[in-house]
Amino acid sequence: MVMTAMIELDAVTHTFADGSAGLGSCSLALAGGRRHALLGANGAGKTTLLQHLNGLLRPSTGQLRWRGHSYDYGRAGLSDLRSRVGLVFQNPDRQLFSALVEEDVSFGPLNLGLDDVTVRARVAGALDAVGLASFGRRPVHQLSFGQKKRVCIAGVMAMEPEVLLLDEPMAGLDASMQAELEALLDRLAARGVTIVLSTHDIDFAWRWADEIHMMAAGRCIASTPAQQLPLQLDALRAAGQRPPLALAMHAELVARDVLPAGAAPRSMDALLAMLRAQPAIELSGEIQL
Amino acid sequence: MRIDAAAYACRWQGVAPSAKALFALAGIASAWLASSAAMLGMLALLSVLATLAGARVPLRTYFAVALAPLGFLFFSCLTMLLTPAASGGWQWTPALLPAVAGIALRSLAVLAAVLGLVLTTPMPDLLRLLRRVRVPELLLDMMALCYRMVFVLRQAWEEGSTAQAARLGHSGWRQSWRSTGLLAGQMAVQVWQRASALQMAADARAWQGSLRFLPASFPYARRQAALALLAGTLMLALAAWDRVWS
Numbered sequence: 001m002v003m004t005a006m007i008e009l010d011a012v013t014h015t016f017a018d019g020s021a022g023l024g025s026c027s028l029a030l031a032g033g034r035r036h037a038l039l040g041a042n043g044a045g046k047t048t049l050l051q052h053l054n055g056l057l058r059p060s061t062g063q064l065r066w067r068g069h070s071y072d073y074g075r076a077g078l079s080d081l082r083s084r085v086g087l088v089f090q091n092p093d094r095q096l097f098s099a100l101v102e103e104d105v106s107f108g109p110l111n112l113g114l115d116d117v118t119v120r121a122r123v124a125g126a127l128d129a130v131g132l133a134s135f136g137r138r139p140v141h142q143l144s145f146g147q148k149k150r151v152c153i154a155g156v157m158a159m160e161p162e163v164l165l166l167d168e169p170m171a172g173l174d175a176s177m178q179a180e181l182e183a184l185l186d187r188l189a190a191r192g193v194t195i196v197l198s199t200h201d202i203d204f205a206w207r208w209a210d211e212i213h214m215m216a217a218g219r220c221i222a223s224t225p226a227q228q229l230p231l232q233l234d235a236l237r238a239a240g241q242r243p244p245l246a247l248a249m250h251a252e253l254v255a256r257d258v259l260p261a262g263a264a265p266r267s268m269d270a271l272l273a274m275l276r277a278q279p280a281i282e283l284s285g286e287i288q289l
Numbered sequence: 290m291r292i293d294a295a296a297y298a299c300r301w302q303g304v305a306p307s308a309k310a311l312f313a314l315a316g317i318a319s320a321w322l323a324s325s326a327a328m329l330g331m332l333a334l335l336s337v338l339a340t341l342a343g344a345r346v347p348l349r350t351y352f353a354v355a356l357a358p359l360g361f362l363f364f365s366c367l368t369m370l371l372t373p374a375a376s377g378g379w380q381w382t383p384a385l386l387p388a389v390a391g392i393a394l395r396s397l398a399v400l401a402a403v404l405g406l407v408l409t410t411p412m413p414d415l416l417r418l419l420r421r422v423r424v425p426e427l428l429l430d431m432m433a434l435c436y437r438m439v440f441v442l443r444q445a446w447e448e449g450s451t452a453q454a455a456r457l458g459h460s461g462w463r464q465s466w467r468s469t470g471l472l473a474g475q476m477a478v479q480v481w482q483r484a485s486a487l488q489m490a491a492d493a494r495a496w497q498g499s500l501r502f503l504p505a506s507f508p509y510a511r512r513q514a515a516l517a518l519l520a521g522t523l524m525l526a527l528a529a530w531d532r533v534w535s
Contacts, residue, residue, distance in 0.1 A: 056489055082495040093444075094483060095490030097437050098502060099413040106503035108494040119503055137505075139297060139411065141440035159494065 005065075006032035006163060006194055007053055007085075009220075012062035014048060022048040024218040025062070030196060030211075032162075035189050037205035038198040040215035041240040046198035047090070049215070050165045053196070054085040083112055086161035090168045092148035101143070101151050102127070102136035108159040119158075126158035130184060146177045153184070164188060166197040170204065182208060202236070206244035207267040214239040230264060246271045290443075291350050296411040301344040305510035306414040307421075308517035309406050312339070315521025316402025319528035320395055326387075328531035329394035332524060336401035339520075344409045354408065358400055366393050412436050417504065430500045438483070445479050446472065 007030045014022040023045050030036055030053075038046045051057045052064060055071060055078045064071040066081065086108075089095045098104035102123050109119040127133050130150040135143070143151065149169070156164065166185075170178050185208075189195055199205055205212050206229060213223045214235050222235035229236070230251075233243055242248075246268050253259040259278065265271040296302065301309065316336045323329050340346050369389045374380035407415075416429055416436075449472045453459060458468035507513070 051489075054493055056492060078492075079495050079497075082493060087493045089486075089490055089493070091486070093441050094486035095493075097434055097487055097491070097500075099411070099433065099436055103413065103502045107491075107501070110501045110503065111495045111497050116503065123503065139293075139413075140437070142297070155494065 005029040006067060008065040008068075009049075009052070010063045010065065012052060012059040012064060014052065014057060014218075015060050021218055022057075023052070023059070026215075026218060026220050028213060028220045028223065030163075030194065032194050033189075033192055034194060034210040035185070035208060036194070036196040036211050036213060037209035038196065038213050038215060039200065039202060039205050039239060039241060040198070041200055044215040044239070045218040046215055047167050048218070049220075050087060050167050050196070050198060053163070053165055054087045055081050056087070083159060084161055085163040085165065086156035086159055087165040088152050088156050088167065088169065090171060092145065092152045095152055095155075096140050096148060099139055100136070101132065101138050101140060104140060104151060105155045105158050108155055112159060122158045122160070123154075126154040129157060129187070130154045131180065146173055149173065150181075153181075157188075161193070163194040163196065166195070168199060169197055170199065170201065200241075202241045202244050203246070203267075206247065214241070216240060226266075227263070250274075292354055292407060293412065295346050295350045295354075295408045299344040299346050299409045301409040302411065303507070304409070305507035305513045306410050306418050307510060308513035309410050310418055311514060312517040312521050313402045313406035315517075315524050316405065317399050319521075319524040320398035320402065322525065322528035323395075323398075323531045324391075325531050325535045326391055326394050328528065328535075329391070329398050332528065333394065333398040333401045335524065336398065336405050340401070340405040340408060344405070346408050351404070351408065355400065355404060362393060362396050362400075413502075414505070426499060433500060433502075434487075438480075441483065442476065442479065446476060449475060 009026055009028040012023050012026045016022050026045070026049065028049070038049065040046050048057065052059060055073060058073060066084075071077070071081065096104050098107060105123045105126055106119050109122045114122070123136070124133070127136060130153055132147065132150055132154065135147070135151075140148065140151065149172070153166075153169075164185075169181060169185075173181065185195055185197075206226065209226050211223065212226050212229055214221050214232075216239045221238055222232050224232045224235075229244070230247060236243060246266065247264050249268070249271055250259065250264045253275075254261050259274060265274055316332065319332055320329065323332060337351075341348060341351060366389050369392070370381055370383075370385055371379050372382045372385070410418075413433075413436075416433055419432075420426075420429055450459075450468075453468045453472065457464070459465045
């Protein structure tokens with residue numbers, strides 16, 4: 001079954017103005033309606049790649065395609081692209097420029113040319129979705145880091161994009177906020193939004209993503225549906241990542257006959273649940289070395 | 290920062306900015322109209338009371354903010370009392386005291402009116418007022434951005450300063466001077482980097498070339514403006530009566 005790729009990169013190379021290499025012949029296909037994780041160490045080119053996807057950066061060579069059509073870098077084309085592909089940057093202070101929360105969230109929808117009533121509805125809906133419904137009239141500089149991040153996400157969500165790109169969204173968030181953000185992203189994915197996020201946390205990618213794309217040195221070295229990650233452990237190592245903890249534990253426990261062979265659990269919680277579901281083992285008294 | 294914090298925390302934060310502006314304008318106009326020292330003093334007092342008792346701005350904040358203009362006023366008055374002497378130097382002229390006192394009181398009345406507006410109205414609302422009065426969009430966009438950037442850069446400066454202090458950068462007068470200079474240079478880079486990042490972020494949200502923001506809604510604007518007009522008219526009436534009868 002061929003899944004239509006929403007966005008495709010075809011041998012994209014990008015060299016920065018100062019001569020340093022950003023992307024080196026990177027090819028990638030992102031299917032629509034799925035949750036994608038870009039996995040790679042710092043400097044692998046994840047941010048550069050994300051900024052190519054919404055046209056902020058142009059490839060030196062190679063091509064990007066949206067639903068099979070080459071990217072249009074004209075003014076109207078870029079406007080259209082960015083209304084469909086939203087990007088949430090890593091540092092909230094570098095993307096919030098309004099004084100009040102609801103003003104900043106309204107920036108995107110107003111740029112799309114929507115009327116005031118629709119904009120207000122969208123702003124309210126977006127703030128509600130990120131859990132900041134009563135924060136509309138608060139000044140941005142009085143918010144905490146996590147709250148600012150959520151305002152950034154609301155600002156992009158208010159534009160109702162088809163594809164949502166997030167650059168290291170979990171960075172700087174505490175555990176409960178990360179869980180909330182994960183839940184929010186899952187709700188969006190359930191609505192059909194394609195989500196692409198970059199991360200260097202293999203355990204999170206393994207737990208959450210539908211498809212994992214591994215990057216190293218500006219290239220995408222492997223793409224795999226998440227369930228098939230156990231078959232790509234070499235690529236994972238090449239991307240500078242260790243195997244997910246739950247996967248490694250499961251493999252070890254299966255090898256020691258503690259767990260039956262089967263599909264690997266996607267998280268440590270799932271692994272614990274599997275273990276607790278097992279009947280208690282009576283040791284025979286022999287120690288096998 | 291004090292002004293900003295006070296504006297967001299005061300009791301009149303939800304009052305329509307047009308109403309507050311009308312009251313402040315009335316205060317300024319009546320200060321201009323009135324002539325006797327007593328009336329000017331009372332007008333100043335009225336504005337101060339409105340801010341402290343009505344809007345519940347903390348006394349400490351009020352005085353901290355008023356300190357700079359008051360100091361300026363004080364020194365101006367001092368210099369006004371100095372006049373050239375016939376012999377070629379400078380001399381004190383106590384005879385000018387009533388006139389200088391009148392000027393000082395008038396300034397105080399206007400100051401109280403302006404402080405009343407500024408301490409009770411957050412910057413975004415002030416910008417909205419300016420937009421209604423047809424101030425050029427470009428100027429307003431720059432003001433809006435500067436307002437946001439003031440806080441961001443202030444934080445960047447404080448973080449840099451703290452990091453320097455942690456490495457003994459402010460341990461002596463000389464080091465302090467040098468560290469501050471280095472930080473100021475770094476701020477230039479920060480400003481440039483942040484400007485580029487903001488530009489990118491604006492592009493990512495399909496920026497069309499001008500900063501458009503949603504107008505806020507003040508449900509009781511009409512009633513509040515009427516009240517403000519009433520209070521303002523009272524002040525103007527007092528001032529006019531004073532001018533006519535003294």
